[in-house]
Amino acid sequence: MLAALVRASLAHPRIVAALALLVTLAGAFALARARFDVFPDFAPPFVLVQIEAPGLSAPQVEAQVTRPVESLLAGTENVATIRSSSAQGLAAIRVIFHRGSDPHRQRQAVIERLAEAGGLLPEGVQAPQLSPLSSSMEYLLHFGYTSDTLDPLALRDLVQWSVKPQILAVPGVAHVQLFGGQARERRVEVDPLRLAATGLGLDAVLEAIAAATAPAGAGYVETAVQRLVIQVEPTASDADALAAAVVDVADGVPRRLGDVASVVDGAQPLFGDATIAGKPGILVETSSQFGANTLEATRALEARLDALAPALAAQGVTYHPALLRPASFVEHAIEKMRRSLVIGAALVVALLLVMLRDWRGALISFSAIPLALLAAVWLLSAWGFSLNTMTLGGLVVALGVVVDDAVIDVENILRRRREAAAGADVDALFAAASLEVRRPVFYATAAVAVAFVPILSMSGLQGAFFGPLSIAFLLAVGLSLIVALAVTPALCMLFMRDHAPAPEARFLGRCKALQRGIVARAAARPVLPAVLLIATGVAGVALLPLFGARLLPDFRETYLIAHSSLRPGVAIAETARVGREVSERLLAIDGVRSVAQQIGRAENGQDTDTPNESEFEIRIEPTAKRPLEAIEADIRAVFERYPNQQAEVYSVLAERIGETLTGESAPFSVGVFGSDLDENDRVAAAIAEVLGDLPDAAGVRLVVPPREPQLRVQLDAEALALHGLRAGEVLRTIQAAFHGTVAAEMTLPDRSLPVVVRIAGGDGGPDALRRLPLRGRDGATITLGELASIDLVSARSVLDHEDGLRRQVVVARPEGGDHVGFAARAREAIAAQVALPAGVYLRYGGSAEAQRAAARELIVHSGFAAVVVVLLLALAFGRARHVALTLAALPSTLIGGVAALWLSGGTLNLGAMVGFVALFGMAARNTILLISHYDHLVHAEGAPWTLETALRGATERLTPVLLTALLTALALLPVALQSREAGHEIEGPMAIVLLGGLVSSTLVSLLLIPPLAVRWLRMAPAR
Structure with a gap:
């Protein structure tokens, strides 16, 4: 089938070229119209049910409202977890469904269940309300208004009845909450x-x-x-x-x-308030609709607000834009990626011209790269995927394979043209050169794809994050294979048929001579390459667990959220007074551009925050002189000046991810479950004391407020x-x-x-x-x-439930990069020092626990993938020694990635782990292609299996291997160099691991495998 596809391509090159052009244009059009977002929808489907119970205390809300509704909803199909919070006058119940459930169908199921709630609720309690269906990020745009001329009632009237209806009419806006001012009655x-x-x-x-x-x-x-x-x-x-x-x-x-x-x-009675830059005002929070285009919705909303601003200014109202704007991260990430791709593309073109010394070949090789990637973008958009940090990361990781596919065919044709005698049949030569590498390339690509299946099969939050990355990678790799089979031979036939190739670059000849010398000497002493291969493999595997591990890196956002709480029972006015002081101190920090404070909850709000709780939204602007870390440290120092205030600072993305995992923002949490609230509090206090004694623990606190x-x-x-x-x-x-x-x-x-x-x-x-x-x-x-x-x-002012059980939660923030190690130490310390009374049990959560689960899952699935790779190698070679040599070479390629990660000061987050998986696949690909080339020399060309044949095969593979490594390195270099920039937090560690791994895998493929192959492989020419 592969041969038939190649021959059809060579027979109809113009048709193939026209189709390739159409696909490229379709991909470019899809890219221009693609839905851009921060992340894929990482939260499972959920429905938030809010029930207003005016005048009821928190225990009354729990007993008379929350429990009956929880029991009613517990039998809904596909329910994974039910979390609730009961506060004065409000019950908020979040029904979380299993991933993969249809959110619209589950929402309808909840509505049908709630239809039975009327007879269960006491008189005066309002009918349950469902919050609109929103995206995982929820936040779309936060902005505010202040006025020196309008009183709080008039300002609230203006915003609520003149601005809010205009906002809700903007496509992509799901919900609007108003904090501050005074609602009129x-x-x-x-x-x-x-x-x-x-x-x-x-x-x-x-x-x-x-x-x-x-x-x-x-x-x-x-x-x-x-x-x-x-x-x-x-x-x-x-x-x-x-x-x-x-x-x-x-x-x-x-x-x-x-x-x-x-x-x-x-x-109306105040449940919350707001300050903006320390002044009383109205904070407007909008959430995005499920599936909305974050960039388009944000820009449309800002255009509407800009149009309203002059009329509001005429009434003495000041507009405070972009107090929290997730779209800024998307724009920054896209701009960084665009710049990296432009720089990488320029470097790739320059290297192709230098290495191939043939502008036609360089152009054909380069054109295959955007063709495969744009085709992948086209399909991703058609299948409903957004272009986000993860899908872009998948395309970045696929660059190594895409570049190899783009180069190997052209280089093989150029080499065969140079070797061919004068007057040789060019058409037959093109066909033979293309077919020569198709079968090994197919199996090599299949091995790379199988290596990514464990990532694709991840469950939970990590699966929601890295599933789209894997799909983007597999799409790009699969399409790259099709381009290599069909498009590249056709373009070569069109543009290179009547063109004599230039001689090979001299420095490549010198590299081959150096390679021949090293391989020949190593073959004379085969123990040395064997020991080196084993030592580097053992070192790579042994050093990998020593890195600190965490689920995701710190995102370098320009927006931070600080959760703070004063002592329970504090009045809203006191919380606002302290907030004004904090805001003034924050605004005095070099690099802080705006501060908004949200106090308590909004009327009919989605949270049950009490008047002593605040959320500060802080916009920062890091510079070379004032990096993000310095600004964040100064922000934390401001909150530490208030001993009666507990506060923690998170990036917006980290907060959303944490709340998706456990309902809390912190990276590490311990849920204490039991029916006796006082017992829960005692156990939680003991756990907090144990965590506070750990040297790398910060921000230890109890989430549910104590009595007031x-x-x-x-x-x-x-x-x-x-x-x-x-x-x-x-x-x-x-x-x-x-x-x-x-x-x-x-x-x-x-x-x-x-x-x-x-x-x-x-x-x-x-x-x-x-x-x-x-x-x-x-x-x-x-x-x-x-x-x-x-x-x-x-x-008690707030009572939390999870799956119908009362809970208290202790949270902590690990200082340093090793979140998984912190979680393990915390578990051990709690188990050793905290005795659990009867009826109380613990549940660990947070991103650290998710990383532990992801690592276990990845190891198990990788074992199955390894079996499939072995079967693929057996199909590709049909010889046990070939398979054994290929497998033995893989661990040694890790050492380069490990060294690069250590030199960059990185941690083993899931981005780096994906880089190692991709590195394994690329190393397997190099080894498969080299050993397959040995098979071709012996069985197709009749060469005897000797040192000379091994040297010939190694030198013939040097140019494509070296060219692929250099091209991939140049394409990834801009990403790696900007790994600490916003937008490259996921792709950066991947690129660093791949860059280091390219060095080790290239050296192993070109210098260690050939001498070992001479001694280990057994081949004879076909008779």
């Missing part, structure tokens, strides 16, 4: 004494408001020629009309709402009975006084306002709670203090 402040004097209760006020604001359809009237719709407007369309609403009629005199209450516009001060109201049943009151009435009155009771929604022309009933005096502190007046059945006024005991207690 129409407040009915009831005077409890005036209300008591009328003999009416709070229920009468609520009914009057509902009746005055409720819209009602009235049908239509119809004449002979026309239908007229009847539109009945609510009687209360503004504050004055609402105050005039009738509550009751006594002795023919209407008692109006204004008689017992004042109707004013006020602010709360006021507990314990109603006295006898006192209630004495005054003829029911507990429900009293609780509704307390809620109305200190939280407010939503009575209706008032619809205005461009917005809606909640109408909230509040009892005046509910903002006077703890004493106001005791003095809260209530009306007994006998008409007498009594205070809450007479009906209940009110005590200051310590209670």
